[in-house]
Amino acid sequence: MKGLVQQAKNASSIDVFSRTSTSIMNTSTLKASAISLGLCLGMLASSTAYAQEQGVEFGAEARVVFDDNIFREVDGESDTIFEVLPTIGYVGLYGKHKLTAEYDGKYALYTDNSDVNYANHRARGQLDLDLTTRWNARLGVLVIDEVEEPGLNNFQLNGAEEFTEFDSVRLSAETSYGQRQSAGQFVFKYANQSFDYENNNQAFRDRTIDELTGTFFWRVFPRSRVIFEVRSLMSDSDNIVGFNQSFDQLSYLTGLTWEATAKTEGEFRIGYQNTEYDNPLIDDLDGLSFFLDVDYKPDSDSLANLAISRTTRDSAELTLAGLETTDIVLSYKTPLAGRFAMEAEYLYRLDDFDGASNRSDDTNRIKGQLLYDAYNWLEAYVGVEYLTRSSDLEIFEYDNTRFLIGVEILFDN
Structure with a gap:
């Protein structure tokens, strides 16, 4: 099922709807890491893209999950979890301008481990301004109050009684000169994001990040554009008494976007990334950075996606510096007979750690779901996930299997 807000996301490059910047993300989900390839995609939609439905939509998911290793540890502890995921969205058109707002929640109740019960909240808004035939602007806000999914960064809970909680606020402003279909287009973006960690001795990760990006697109073929991009990211730690992880990062990227056929489109960027830490005890990081995102539609109802990225990100372990992360994500969804459909995803992640830790991690995750579209407003599904x-x-190794069954409802006007 695809609602109004999801249609709005697909109609333009809505980076405010992504979790965080690639380099400093907390990896709340593995897939979010790889598909952050759209970072400052720069394709601000023209007013023609606003010819879509508007109004309010309401939805919710309810599911039961069996998890055999809830803390992602060597010796795992299992539990059954009841989850409810409400959502409300709004899309409004005001002349040539568009306002999009959305709230997503997740309430999780653990049968045997009530101390880890949690409630996630994520609210976002975006205002697209169609100023002239050449100038467009975008303002965005993202507010997060969530827990980190364990095992997806380099922090190990090691007997903690609850998941790591954090708050984050992101404000962004973007402007472009030229349209997506123009011969050339300039896009400039500024974003400010703060992180505040509340437990599990993670306060050293509190920080404020300022990000400035300039991108130039040049159309070399009717369906292809060359990309030149410079990005500056400044991360200032709020708690520097114990171990200062503040850094400045510069990225120089070039690449190509293409729509080869009606079935295939994609983006590739490659370049140099340099990260310099204020703390002299942390080695600076520099080297190759790249992003690839390719969609293939064998038919109108099916979609395959390949996303590959290599970048640096900060550590979630005190006294450890940053790490270089390579992600490969392959996903596929297609209808089956009748009202059935299936979705599958495979992710591989390689983390190489800087400094004296002499550590590298390999993470693999396989996900699959079988869906049944009972009505236009009701969908049921069963799924399985395996993460290792x-x-x-050895202390950072684990295996995890999850089985889930649920329903999703969606109403709009």
């Missing part, structure tokens, strides 16, 4: 991590340090 191997590491040079």
